[in-house]
Amino acid sequence: QVQLAESGGGLVQAGGSLRLSCVVSGHTFSSNAMAWFRQALGKEREFVSAITWSGGSTDYTDSVKGRFTISRDNDKRTMYLQMNSLKPEDTAVYYCAARSGSFLYTGRSTYDYWGQGTQVTVSS
Numbered sequence: 001q002v003q004l005a006e007s008g009g010g011l012v013q014a015g016g017s018l019r020l021s022c023v024v025s026g027h028t029f030s031s032n033a034m035a036w037f038r039q040a041l042g043k044e045r046e047f048v049s050a051i052t053w054s055g056g057s058t059d060y061t062d063s064v065k066g067r068f069t070i071s072r073d074n075d076k077r078t079m080y081l082q083m084n085s086l087k088p089e090d091t092a093v094y095y096c097a098a099r100s101g102s103f104l105y106t107g108r109s110t111y112d113y114w115g116q117g118t119q120v121t122v123s124s
Contacts, residue, residue: 002027002113004096009118012086016122020081022096022115033099034072034079035111038092038120045095047106049081059104063089086122093117 008020020036035050049070050059058070069082079096097111105111 002098004098004113004115006094006096006115006118009094009120011121011123014086014088014122014124016086017082017084018086018120020083020094020096020118020120022079022081024077024079024098027098027113031102033102033104035097035099035104035106036070036079036081037095037097037108037111038090039095039117040092043092045108047108048094050104050106051079052104053102057104059106061106083120086120088122088124091120091122093119 003025005023008018012018031053033052036048037045038048039045047061048064049068051070051072055072067085072079095117096115098113099111
């Protein structure tokens with residue numbers, strides 16, 4: 001059974017940084033594309049960033065380009081999201097997700113496995 005566990009969330013002031021981590025267990029990790037999504041209070045879960053199994057291709061939603069960086073370490077079975085220049089509108093629960101295939105997708109329904117989420121709160 002696949003399990004994803006996020007960590008690294010917290011409270012930070014606007015302009016600050018956080019690094020989220022997602023550890024994968026119970027499944028072959030290196031062949032899966034993975035992604036970060038987020039859900040703000042009262043809003044739908046939205047795509048943030050995705051990465052292929054090799055790390056050679058990445059994708060970002062426009063609002064985080066230039067501020068967030070996704071990466072993965074297959075040896076450690078861990079994916080990361082480095083978040084810099086955080087804004088209050090980045091406040092949300094952040095979820096990591098994995099899909100059975102190796103290609104990037106931005107649609108929520110294309111991901112098969114989800115973590116429980118980690119809260120990120122950015123104060124103004």
